[in-house]
Amino acid sequence: MMTDHVTDDLRRRFAQASRVAVLTGAGISAESGVPTFRGGGGATIWEWRGKPVSELSSAELLATDPKLVWEWFDHRRGLLKDVKPNAGHLALAAWEKRFDAFTLVTQNIDGLHATAGNREVIELHGSLLRGRCTRCGTTRELPPPPLPEMPPRCSCGGLLRPDVVLFGEDLPPGAYERATDAAALCEIFFVIGTSAVVYPAAYLPRSAKLAGAFVIEVNPEETDITPRADATILGKAGEILPQFDFGPHKA
Template identity: 50%
Template sequence: MSSALVPSGLVDALRKARRVAILTGAGISAESGIPTFRDALTGLWARFNPEELATPEAFQRDPKLVWEWYAHRRELVERVEPNAAHRALVTMEQHVPKLTLITQNVDGLHQRAGSQNVLELHGNLARVRCFHENTVIPSWEDTGEVPPRCPDCGGPLRPDVVWFGENLPADAFEKAVEAAAQCDLFFSIGTSGVVEPAASLTRLARQMGATVALINLDVEPRDVPPLYQIHGKAGTILPELVQRAWPERT
């Protein structure tokens, strides 16, 4: 990759930053082979619209169908590995005094790569919670029933993810807002920037005076500080950015 894709001003901003906030979306995981919600489903699921399965109403109508759809998604995630973009963010966290990683993804790839300070705005596929009591359930008896039952109340278990029409976890979002408001440098990586309320974090960071970098395949390139728009794959751009910021340590 030509280093021209990574503006020197952004390299300097990263090297000098004391507080960095990063928002990641489906694009960063797509480079590991995880389909986004905009991708057409394949195989047995080709006749379904994922946005129609990811709702509380769909689960109430057909809990077995929704549970099996998410089991399929978990299997996809288990077969892939974190990519170069995930690993570059781990390196960045090791060099920046205060880094907060805010993700809309539910695949856990940031944690598997080694990131420590991760705020999950949309939950995690690896966890389940009770549909009735909304509590995370670490284990349950496997009776073969689909979906399995909550060991406490007997209600159905559901994925611990945020469905369409549901609120984001308040604690995680409050911490995300704080990180965006206080950062020197804000990255929006692999996300469209239009889904609220997560999209408001980028605006907040700009309003509070942070340098902002958008890295996505859907942006028009712009190199005018304090806003950088870099068109390209995160798995190519982030390793280059980190290597140029700390060449003696990477």
């Protein structure tokens, strides 16, 4: 089923559900003005200082030139300075309060879901706002850019690295497992602002579907998910998500 607005049937399903899981991607952030790195909406960054993004955000470069990697990530954090959550982010924050079981899984690293008010976010690719110690493993919030020390250090003296999954690295331990569990247990699974072509995130809507969930896609145009989704709503997250009413609250 394809539509450009939230139909009564979809609204009814939503109001009756108690277990909802959501996967978000770059599209919802692009609506807030966050540049993307794969094209498809908003400003797309392919290279910086003459180096391709895939090289700048790689485990290989981190090992050989951590300062350059940090300068690149500081630049990216600088791009977020004036970025604010949009109506789509705010709707998801309200959903978290509404449902008995609500899981928000994101591929985004801009921290906008937390800023919008979501308390529990599974960040599959980590966060630009944190550093992680390469010696003791502690994660910490970074001060606003520019960083005073480059590369930054942990209080233990070890080098910090961005708490972000770089090209050539695995997802954070446990994150994908928690996301898969939520996908398998939910009644409605939303795919929002992502074509979900990047594995392993791409498996989540499939797992949800196999486990019997109703899969709803919200994207500006058709994607690889569309043939597998039970419903595709074509539009911006910021315009579509607020159309889902909560219906009567449960006691």
